Amino acid sequence: MGLDTMLSGGLIENSICALVGTYGTGKTMLALQFAYEGLSRGEKVIYISLEEREEHLRATMAQKGWDPGAFGDRFYLLKLDPTDFNLAINSIKNELPALIESTGASRVVIDPISLFEGLFEDESERRREMFRFVEVMRDEACTLVLTSETRPGNPEESRYGIIEYLADTVILLRYIRSPGLTEVHLVIEVVKMRRSAHSREIKPFEILQDGILVHSEASLF
Template sequence: MLSGGLLEHSICAVVGTYGTGKTTVALQFVYEGLAKGEKVIYISLEEREDFLRATMAQKGWDMDQYQDSFFLIRLDPTDFNIAISSIKSELPSLIKSVGAGRVVIDPISLFEGLFEDESVRRKEMFKFIETMRDETCTFLLTSETDKNNQFTSKYGLIEYLSDTVILLRYVRPTNIAEVHLALEVVKMRRSAHSREIKPFEILADQVMVYSEANVF
């Protein structure tokens, strides 16, 4: 669906409502990078470090072998000054110091929410994304959807700033039918990506996209 995968050194946004597997997709992205010998930074603004590590252990991933390659950082988004400073000022130097090939921010929507004024949010996010483009690594940012629209991010901004946008959502054929998870590559710059909507499942050890199947 991505014509071979995410482009190296690009910025990808994974957008979805609660329970659609955003963090699971991000962790899969992390593990695949580590397995390829890359250094990975994971910044969590929501889930606790012990929960994330327990989730990875539950999937059967041996993370002990990657202690020198995996950097998991938990930031408290309620502490505005520390969260802003850590992401804007310290992340670029951390990327360079560890030689990170992949960086995850989960969810970027909590970072966006630190700016109450919409014009300030747009300006700060644009500056932040432009700074990240100077780094030689691939970014994956997760975002909640708008509470009234499952097809757009919470602030409707990250889609415009990212190179790739992957939308995760529920599909309910009827009110009493089984609920399915569906995935769509909404946008991918410099790539002839698939425009189809495909079902996927969150399995015990991986996320499986059924690219040959149809949702209905």
């Protein structure tokens, strides 16, 4: 798809990618598309949701014509309650690496990681725990996608401003208005991608019935 063109072929295997955007910009849709493409290639995928209920995610996939049930035990869709601090912390920090190793999953999604970050009230503790978590995940043979809401008042930064520094790739999704303020467009930008000569252009994209389409050859206006 067009995003792969912007990424010079796609995400680097076994890297960590952050999808950052405000509400309604398609973060979850793009994460689901990443998961589905892996499943279609015969890979095993773990999708951890801290926000959407499992049945809602499956319904969204069905609306796109994707049948997660067709992949059997290659697709692990888990819903965690972020209000249960101990369960959420333990599941992501301690149980996820073991689950990856036992299932052989090559793609993992946490949607959104910002809710996990918000479990830590102290900023220094948040940074320390996120750094430790990312370091643990780097030892796993999987490509990790983390979604994050943006910081209030700043549509170009993740809610806590941490994952941009920890991730290998940062993809920003946001709205822009046309010069005449008559239209609102969804745009995507590869802000950062280690070990790759990625595109630095801002491109428009659409959320379609069967997924997200990035117009990598188009100009904004």
